[in-house]
Amino acid sequence: MNKLPNLPTGDSSFESIRQNKYLYVDKTRHIYQLIDEGKYYFLSRPRRFGKSLTISTLKCLFQGKKELFKGLWITDEANVDWKWDSHPVIFIDFNEISHDTSENLKVSLKWHIENQALINEIQLTSSLLKDQFKNLIVSLHKKTGKPVVILIDEYDKPLIDHLGKGEGALNIAKTNREILKAFFGVLKGGEVAPLLRFVFITGVSKFSRVSIFSELNNLKDITMVEAYAEMLGYTQEELQTCFAPYITRFSEERGIPEADIANTLKLHYNGYRFSDKNSKVYNPFSVLNAMDHMNFKYYWFETGTPTFLVNLLQENNWYLPTLENMQATEALFSVYELERLQPEALLFQTGYVTIKDIRGRLYTFGYPNQEVKTAFLENLFYAHTRGIQEPSRFVMLSDYLEREDLDLFIDTMTAIYASIPYTLESKRDEAYFHTIFYLMVCASGVDAKSEVLTCVGRIDLVMEFEEKVFIIEFKCNQSADVAIEQIRVKNYADPYFHTGKNIILMGINFDTKKHNIAGWKYEKMTNTNKE
CATH class of the missing domain: 3.40.1350 (Trna Endonuclease; Chain: A, domain 1)
Structure with a gap:
């Protein structure tokens, strides 16, 4: 067999994946549709599901790096006329923003804005966070003559990292929420909005529009929109086509029939559903690692223990067997508030349960696959039997x-x-x-x-x-x-x-x-x- 492209099992950017010829499952059709149909977007997905890679892809696309997209749908599709113009891009990754205290959140955000201004040789005229953000956008547009692109990754880190850690931490999360609310509100301002080309905000959780994005009321939430249900994660067709040679290699080296490997991949890592349409996707992080290591382990679950979620279930005295067939309306599982944390919403948004059935307005949930069910329940078992x-x-x-x-x-x-x-x-x-x-x-x-x-x-x-x-x-x-x-x-x-x-x-x-x-x-x- 010819040498296969390496698998991007780490936190690779779109640019590094394409330059180093890693395997890349082409999602540019969905991305083009986003840009073609709207301007302000919000998307919630579980961790390690491709949110950061999507942000990175958008960044390279708006920077006009056509050479990186060679062979992908957006360059090969005859009916697509992408101009490949370079736009100024403001990228904020909240994984890199300090938020252990509310004061540090403001200081870190200010530093990030000031650093981007320095890189672009822009002199900011204010010391206030909101004014600096506005000043950066206006100045970038004035300097380049092009509308500005705003890409924000893991917007909710300053909130969810404080959950399940006591009343003091919860108060920090509430103050951080007000800081974020004011910060994002800049994007709707009358002076700023006409200067924007595209806004894309991602995170694990979806707080209610009132709590975070009340001032950004034109933000389109595509978390449960059918057209984008398969934009992140791998479909069955993508697994069978893109990963066919990797399954063959797995089979030859481990002596396991290809059909058995495919069935085990489906049992362990498939099953996530993000719309009313019954289309399911595989966890991309686990699939990549399973192919790379040629072994079936709980790769996604091992990257983070949901301590705050386990604590919340215990505090609410949840009868855990009911997680198998939990039922809720969309209003209950789609958003949540810091003052009223709903286990149903947290379980769904963090990826520990997914939609199994829909009857009218009532949704039934269950574990998406064997990886999540076994690993999560093992974690819950230890939590309920500490000292055993x-x-x-x-x-x-x-x-x-x-x-x-x-x-x-x-x-x-x-x-x-x-x-x-x-x-x-x-x-x-x-x-x-x-x-x-x-x-x-x-x-x-x-x-x-x-x-x-x-x-x-x-x-x-x-x-x-x-x-x-x-x-x-x-x-x-x-x-x-x-x-x-x-x-x-x-x-x-x-x-x-x-x-x-x-x-x-x-x-x-x-x-x-x-x-x-x-x-x-x-x-x-x-x-x-x-x-």
């Missing part, structure tokens, strides 16, 4: 279930429950035991689905494998026999007969005084549809 002895023993649970060594499975579960420090206990009811059980099996890699417990008797837990499915009912201070009987009476197994899989019923009883499993029972059902 030998926490890694849960890793083997999936293997025990796969080979149907249920005695060893229950023994391991019992040992883990016994080692949870008493000081961490909440109310040890059925929901508590269910939550820990669910976290343990999911963190071990089991494909487990849980539903909210109700009086009408929905299935407590289903664990699926390639050739078998476990249907589990939990009880507290009753008996495993009662649990098994409920599964039979409610016909919980009926939906799984058509799968052809072996069906195993499990009843598990918890003793709230002993704080552990007090009894269990299992039965195998004959699947008449099994070939």
Whole structure:
């Protein structure tokens, strides 16, 4: 096989990717559409999803660096007439702006504006932040005779970096919010707006327009717009075409069939949905790293632990199994406020859940893929069992279930429950035991689905494998026999007969005084549809 282009697994800019001939999945059609159809844009996407690369691509495009776009859609498409004029570009990356205090945020922003003025040989006439920003824009336009482009990356860093760290940090975030609100308001001013060619603002989260962009009310939010749902991330078609030779190399060097590699990539890294249209994209960071290392690991999750999100879920006493089928209206998950942090909004915007189904105004959410589900629930498990002895023993649970060594499975579960420090206990009811059980099996890699417990008797837990499915009912201070009987009476197994899989019923009883499993029972059902 010929040598393949290197994969840009780091934080590469568009310019370095093209100059060093790295693989580049062509998104210039979407970018051209943005510029052709509007002027002010906002886009929210999870971290490591290509926001910075999109900003970098826009910067090179507006600087007229045509040579970098050779072979891409924007230069090859016959109907596209891009002028390749060079425009002055103001680029602000809030990853590089200090924001540990509100005063440092103002000082760092001022330094950034002053530095760009110095580079462009512009003399600023004010010491005030807002006036300096306005002065820079007006002076750049006057000096070049061209409208100015504003590109802002990770605008929300001065806010989200202070979440989950106590009341003092939250107050810093609130003050930072007011600074940003005034700063961005410059772009709508009557003297500035006519001088702008294009404005593009990105971030992980989407705060309400009132809280941040009230003065910039002409900003078009494309976070959930169908036309741009596939602008970041890789589509199935892009994976199959652009990465075909990398999958072949993976297959040849690791001795794994190409079809298995493709299926595992889809299971681990696909599933993100950013519009009402049922189109899904792969996590680009994880795909690139999987191809580069020729291994399937939790690359995206390892780049950042969502401590503030875990803390928020614990503070709100969320029943964690409900994350699998969380429901909300768009008003609840699309924006949030510092004064009223909504877990639904944070989970969606940070990429830990995604849209699974839409019925009218009601959206149903779930984990996008196996990487996020397993790694996130493992993180939640550790958070709920701090101080547990030998926490890694849960890793083997999936293997025990796969080979149907249920005695060893229950023994391991019992040992883990016994080692949870008493000081961490909440109310040890059925929901508590269910939550820990669910976290343990999911963190071990089991494909487990849980539903909210109700009086009408929905299935407590289903664990699926390639050739078998476990249907589990939990009880507290009753008996495993009662649990098994409920599964039979409610016909919980009926939906799984058509799968052809072996069906195993499990009843598990918890003793709230002993704080552990007090009894269990299992039965195998004959699947008449099994070939």
